[in-house]
Amino acid sequence: MALDKQRFTSSLTKIFGENGFSKLLSRDVSEKLFTLTEFMLSENEKYNLTAITDPDKIILNHYADCATLAIRLPKGARVCDIGCGAGFPTLPVAIFRPDASVLGIDSTAKRIGYVTQAAALLGLSNVECVTMRAEDGGRDIKYREKFDVVTARAVAELRVLAELCLPYARVGGSFIAMKGKNAEYELSAAKRAIATLGGRNVRVETVTLVGTETASHPLIYIDKKEKTPAAYPRPYAQISKKPL
Numbered sequence: 001m002a003l004d005k006q007r008f009t010s011s012l013t014k015i016f017g018e019n020g021f022s023k024l025l026s027r028d029v030s031e032k033l034f035t036l037t038e039f040m041l042s043e044n045e046k047y048n049l050t051a052i053t054d055p056d057k058i059i060l061n062h063y064a065d066c067a068t069l070a071i072r073l074p075k076g077a078r079v080c081d082i083g084c085g086a087g088f089p090t091l092p093v094a095i096f097r098p099d100a101s102v103l104g105i106d107s108t109a110k111r112i113g114y115v116t117q118a119a120a121l122l123g124l125s126n127v128e129c130v131t132m133r134a135e136d137g138g139r140d141i142k143y144r145e146k147f148d149v150v151t152a153r154a155v156a157e158l159r160v161l162a163e164l165c166l167p168y169a170r171v172g173g174s175f176i177a178m179k180g181k182n183a184e185y186e187l188s189a190a191k192r193a194i195a196t197l198g199g200r201n202v203r204v205e206t207v208t209l210v211g212t213e214t215a216s217h218p219l220i221y222i223d224k225k226e227k228t229p230a231a232y233p234r235p236y237a238q239i240s241k242k243p244l
Helices: 005-018 027-047 055-070 090-096 109-122 158-168 183-196 236-241
Strands: 078-082 101-106 127-131 147-153 169-178 199-210 214-224
Touching: 005 027, 005 055, 027 055, 027 090, 027 109, 055 090, 055 169, 055 199, 055 214, 078 090, 078 158, 090 101, 090 109, 090 127, 101 109, 109 127, 147 158, 158 169, 158 183, 158 214, 158 236, 183 199, 183 214
Parallel strands: 078 101, 078 147, 101 127, 147 169
Antiparallel strands: 169 214, 199 214
16 A cells, blocks of 8 residues: 555654654654655565554654764764664664664664665665674774764664673763663663673663654663773673673
């Protein structure tokens, strides 16, 4: 069933306005989000990209959710999205923030293939996608401690995620985890891991989005204040079997 462009644009404008994100929208941004939605829904069966197929819910739970990260990025930020999956937040962040550059990393070649196709379709020259295990990139001089902001959305529990993500953040940069309802519990368990990996000044901000439904989730901010010791990240089997 074809996506109704006028209805989509109207819903996008309304939801972004209600959540204070109107400044992120322009005609070009709206066009790109419409095109992305069409492409994602057409490819969804092939790649199993999203369980959310209602356009209003896509706008709220994917695009507005990613906007919460986009508005918090410093100007010209170099961003790394670990476990980018179906391209969230990689693609919306690149659309909302053309001043930023975004590297999407995922271990699944099919997913990276889809995100690469989507970026090309949208003309996003500020997106790069790499098929790679996160722990491998964290040890690679090309990526290690090179990013202003590292993020991950619904990838793993925070002790594991910290070891996968913090090695990518430069000293003076940050790791922003887009987490679910267990965030406070995970954070309590991850304090030692965060400190070991060079993270400091941990804080939690709960984001509430309103639309056809209400969606809340925490953002966990971790500042990178010290270099990550050379021993980390460990191989994934060790990380998952014995988290820090």
